[in-house]
Amino acid sequence: MIKAVIARVNKFQYEKYAVFIALAVLFVISAIVSPYFTRIQNLLNILRQVSYIGIIALGMTFVMIGGGIDLSVGSLIAFIGAVGILTLNYFMAVFNNEYLAISGAILAALIMGILSGTLNGFLITRGRIAPFIVTLGTMAIFRSLSLFMASAGEIRSVSGHYGEFGMNSIWFLPVPVLIMLIIAAILSIILNSTRYGRHLCAVGSNPRVALFSAINGDRIKLLSYMLCGFTVSVSAVMLTSRFNAVSTSNTGMGFELDAITAVIIGGTPFTGGRGTIWGTIVGVIILGIINNMLNMLGISPYLQGTVKGLVIIGAVYMQRQKA
């Protein structure tokens, strides 16, 4: 009897649920430490704060499952944001119809995101350059281009309505949170239940086996970078809408590291081959709660990086133990 229970406990796949357990533990500790923490308004705030990086991290999860990495996402968010708002202002001047201009700007941002992802993916698959190098390069390029567009300053939108939808809530969920959850649900199905998801894992797990198994690895990888570019553009639209402006020198600074951290905490190994979408979501929420707690406890914001660093190293250490 006892043996059966022990066997059951041993069989329980900790690695699969480790991140959820970690979230639960963190949640309980935070609730005990600070009574303010569990207020709905605070929790929704945390979700809103993490949703911008969360959306990017979803695309990043796909890229990393395929054995790649995208360092350019932070710069890209500023670049796409700038392109979006410049388009908006231009359309406002030309069409004099605010809603048409907003739609046009969003469309331009999304297209630009997909194109930028395509550029990364193309250089990686066709150019046969390591993903780290390619995206390190495009990271510098996108940041510099956006700085150039506004002489390192801020670009404000002239539309009053553009700044609204990003601040709205539907039912009780803030719009960016809702969008993050919708994208997560779709990507989760793609990852777990479609041919593309299966092939992506295969390519990340062992590209040679994938090649011999008649899988077009280049196409699979290219699509993952395009998807990542798309999620970046969604996040860029949300973020610029929130401020109704983009700061070419600050927007998206360090987002790539937060996104990668969330993916890793969520249980997707750095080497690729497998991963979970919901793990990534939990990963960003864990980062959000830690920031929130450090703020509430009045710990110096300069130390937040230290905690983040410890969390990512700890998470990978634990995954290593399970392997």
Place this chain on the structure above:
Amino acid sequence: MNNILLKTQDINKEFSSVPVLKNINIEIIRGEILGIIGENGAGKSVLMKILSGIYIATSGRVIFEEKPVIIKDPLDAKHLGISLIPQEFNLIKELTVYDNIFLGSEIRKKNGFLDKKLMMTHTNELLRELGVEIKPDEQIENLSTAQKQMVEICKAISVEAKLLIMDEPTTVLTQYEIEILFKLMRRLKKQGTTIIYISHKLKEVKAICDRVIVLRDGELICSEMIENISVLEMAQRMVGRELSQVFPKKQQPEDEVVFEAKGLTVPGVIENISFQIRKGEILGLAGLVGSGRSEVAETILGIRKHSVGKLYMHGKEITIQNPKDAVRNGISYLSEDRQGCGILTNFTVIQNTTLVSLDAYCNYFFGYVNRKKEEKSTLKYKERFDIKTENLDTRLEYLSGGNQQKVSLAKSIDPGPIVLIADEPTRGVDVSAKQEIYSLINSLAEKGLSCIFISSEQEEIIGMCHRVIVMKDGKIMNTLVDEKIKEEEIMFLATGVREGAKEV
């Protein structure tokens, strides 16, 4: 001095509470060549990994030279003088041959820098002893599977070990290379090295070993001096039942030519390869290591680009740029390098089985995978091939080599190919699984599948094939038919002792 080098006392090993070794007590006598045989999953490799510090026993003791020892990692084993040639390769593919051989025991000059020249000279000597032509400064990734095996052997004998463990060293070697290896083993034995030799090839065990130990399901079945046990008895003790005829009866292929290669040439690799294969025919590709057999397969699959030559399927010319084109044209490949090119160890049985044929399980819209259908079809293979697995969602890393191979075969034939290229289909597989794979391929051929059968084992080439192409240095030496398929004939052609006419 006692003549027992190593003794195990009640060794037990469990993997997540599943016992794989039960109370193993063996004694290894100084200076002997001890054969250890058993089916896949019998526990041979696990026992050897315990002796070489890769695994730690759940309970039990190891006594080495009369002293109890704890071998907790490979470094401990190395200090004791135990050296292992593992079943799966353990070479760093980006480094050169000599780098790998001296990895961890590099020779340095007085000033602390590596003495590359000296290491290369030593490597050259070792390689010459083994009679293989590999350049010491060649990168590992440029070597063929068999050449890698030779390097692995070099690496193990470069440290002067007291106990040398060889885990299936000959699976990828041809007869000629095996002879060289045996000569080397006899010499090492004379010098006082004790050798444990694990193999599925019982004839080799009979030829080289002094004593043989049989394991079955993690238990020690018997230990016999080699002169007291026949090959048949060994096989019976391994399986625990009577074995019938190993090779199935050959079926007569039909006359219709299905696939044809004309003048395939990859400069410096293969030259002017032409052959036809008929419906239901099993065509053997024999030859020594490096003779270009696998390269022919890779060229047909489009992994290597041929400069000259044409491929025909049912008389129509086909172009193949990559394996995807090959599958589309009805050509499937069963890789010799199971873990490198064949299966994904972190994928489940189902996911591996349907990896190539996934299109057939997806709805047209969106590529949504129909799990029920996948499961049904995989279950069919599980029953047909007798794949031993806890369930279909088990990841392949938890399956034994033979069962992995069966999954790999299932994966290759699930797309319903017209031509199957089977490259060393029974590599690292035990007697009964081998027999199963033979009869599977044979029954597939009977149903009209044409099979290009690449193997280093003369016996299975002779036992399985209707016709045999013998290759040397990337060229076809000759084609042998029916009763002309004989061991010495293949050997003569493969070694170039007899230059045959192009067609018989």
